[in-house]
Amino acid sequence: MSTPDACAPSAEADYSAGFDALVGGDDSKALELFERALAACPQHPYATELARLSRARLQPGGQLATAAASEVGRESRSRGARASLVVVQTMHGAAQGILLCAIGDCSGQGYVAASLLGAGAGAASSLLLTREGITDGQAAVINSGTVWGFWFGVASLLAFDLDSDEAFGAAILGGAGFTGVGILLAHLVNPTSGQVSLANSGGLWAGAVTALFLGAADSNTTQDFFAVELGATAVGILSMAILSKSVAVSRGRMLIIDAGGILGGLAGASAVYLASAGDDSADAILVGSGFGVLGGLALTTYLTRNFDAPDAPQVTLAPLTTKHGGTGVSVFGRF
Known part of the structure; x- marks a missing residue:
């Protein structure tokens, strides 16, 4: 949304930043920026209305409806x-x-x-x-x-x-x-909750897959088993926590990926069991389950690559009071 040429560039910048803050849900910052834009350019045709809308949203019960904040962005x-x-x-x-x-x-x-x-x-x-x-x-x-x-x-x-x-x-x-x-x-x-979910899933699945492979080895003492598990879960948490800083993911997508890991593990174990015709092959089943988990996680991660993409306009409604005492509803959004 552009502003008149009569307004200084600083007012334009404050107005644009205020609009972004308002759409992002930071009403206090939006109001501050709109008021700054109005101080520099009182005749601004949009800042006055959006400043009034920001004040209305800050009042108890003033916000009628707001699009849900994205779990991928600021919460x-x-x-x-x-x-x-x-x-x-x-x-x-x-x-x-x-x-x-x-x-x-x-x-x-x-x-x-x-x-x-x-x-x-x-x-x-x-x-x-x-x-x-x-x-x-x-x-x-x-x-x-x-x-x-x-x-x-x-x-x-x-x-x-x-x-x-x-x-x-x-x-x-x-x-x-x-x-x-x-x-x-x-x-x-x-x-964000999505970043925490990614780190948690990293530790959970690193520990689970490691436990499946260690269980199939049958050569580990209890102390060795849990010592390796400590290292595996720590590496899983830290690596996914670092990855979450550059890869945006929501909590909902992580739940689906986790479900894919569970299904993959069950599918891998079932495939090995059926292929062995019910023979006693516990170690092979554990290995098959481990590879199934890895495959399920990888496949679900790929299939849900567009899960967090916006698929609808983000719209906000707020009450509006005109200068002449009338009332109504103001609508704004990001498309």
């Missing part, structure tokens, strides 16, 4: 994201309380009290620290850090043959430490 804060964080961190707090009590050899009442205190601390801290809101991606990376932290703690127990107290300590440190890493990533990187 807005949502109550659902905050709720998911509270739920997971409540369970995290309860688990930490139980683990601490296990180290301290509490009584039955002590376990109950510790779990309640831990759950309360988890719920209260996640609520208080997100009073200004949180995005789906931020909640996902914090919750994922918690889950992966417990996995690495338990895997360390089995890989390094720790005694019971050391094992509980590893689980406590893993859960708390990786949750802290998730909080840092949420604030410093601010990933």
Whole structure:
């Protein structure tokens, strides 16, 4: 959308940036830019109306309908994201309380009290620290850090043959430490839910495929098995996290790709089983399942290459009040 020649280039730039911010859902920034454009060019025919629309969208209940923010791009804060964080961190707090009590050899009442205190601390801290809101991606990376932290703690127990107290300590440190890493990533990187899903899938499938191939080898001790699993999941998470910075992907597409991995694994195992006529070939089935998973992931990734492409105009409706006191609806969008 062009502006009159009478407006200075700086007003043109502010107006264009404000329009992009408004379409992207950043109403506060859009309003600031439109007001700056109007200060430089009061006669601007579009900035006045869009500034009024931005103010309306910022009012409680002022936005009638807005196109859903893309999971591939910048995400807005949502109550659902905050709720998911509270739920997971409540369970995290309860688990930490139980683990601490296990180290301290509490009584039955002590376990109950510790779990309640831990759950309360988890719920209260996640609520208080997100009073200004949180995005789906931020909640996902914090919750994922918690889950992966417990996995690495338990895997360390089995890989390094720790005694019971050391094992509980590893689980406590893993859960708390990786949750802290998730909080840092949420604030410093601010990933989208799609990026977090890609990293999680990388760790999940790297560990699953490695486990299938190691299970077929039949030459690994429990310690060796979980030591390799620790490395495989870590490499999977880190590699996909790095890839997510250059490859845009949504959470929905990742779910479909994960489903493709599951179907591929089942297909690979079934094919080997049927080809062997039901003979005892457990190792071959594990290998077939592993290659099936890899094939399913690769095929689904290719088939869903256009899954996140926009297929409809992005349109926003907002209430409009004219200078003469009339009311109506204003429509704008990106086509």
